[in-house]
Amino acid sequence: xxxxxxxxxxxxxxxxxxxxxxxxxxxxxxxxxxxxxxxxxxxxxxxxxxxxxxxxxxxxxxxxxxxxxxxxxxxxxxxxxxxxxxxxxxxxxxxxxxxxxxxxxxxxxxxxxxxxxxxxx
Numbered sequence: 097x098x099x100x101x102x103x104x105x106x107x108x109x110x111x112x113x114x115x116x117x118x119x120x121x122x123x124x125x126x127x128x129x130x131x132x133x134x135x136x137x138x139x140x141x142x143x144x145x146x147x148x149x150x151x152x153x154x155x156x157x158x159x160x161x162x163x164x165x166x167x168x169x170x171x172x173x174x175x176x177x178x179x180x181x182x183x184x185x186x187x188x189x190x191x192x193x194x195x196x197x198x199x200x201x202x203x204x205x206x207x208x209x210x211x212x213x214x215x216x217x
Contacts, residue, residue, distance in 0.1 A: 114188045115162070118172045122159065122184070130154040138177065153178035165209030169202060174210065181214035183207070 125134040135154035138147060149157075157177040162170050173184040185206055 114172070114186050117188060118184075118186045119161070122161070122173050122175075126159045130157065134175075134177075138175070138180075138182070142180075142182070147180055147182075149177045149180065153180075163213070165206070165213065167205055167209055169205045169209050171206045171210065174213075176217065181210065181217060183210040 125137060128134075131151045131154055134157060135149050135151060138149045138154070142149075154177060157175055160174040160176070162172065163174055164170050171183050172186045175182040175184070183206060185203060
């Protein structure tokens with residue numbers, strides 16, 4: 097899909113879809129040098145949370161694009177690297193709807209589903 101975008105082969109509507117952008121960005125991390133790019137990305141952005149991914153863990157990382165949870169929520173990506181279950185939900189022009197009143201917001205359901213999956217993994 098990335099090459100089609102570069103060559104102007106996608107409509108503007110298709111090109112700006114969250115799923116296409118998620119695929120483009122994270123496919124790069126999946127298929128390029130994981131020791132350099134994936135490890136660097138994860139350690140930079142998750143390091144403050146105590147996440148430190150080794151070269152070996154980055155090389156063996158599992159990518160799950162759009163997994164479905166029991167409640168039918170579908171996060172954009174899960175990366176399993178070593179002992180870390182990293183759930184990614186990308187938004188393009190829409191909010192995460194993170195308020196106390198929205199108990200069943202998409203993000204909260206994905207956190208619950210991701211936690212359940214991570215524990216059973």
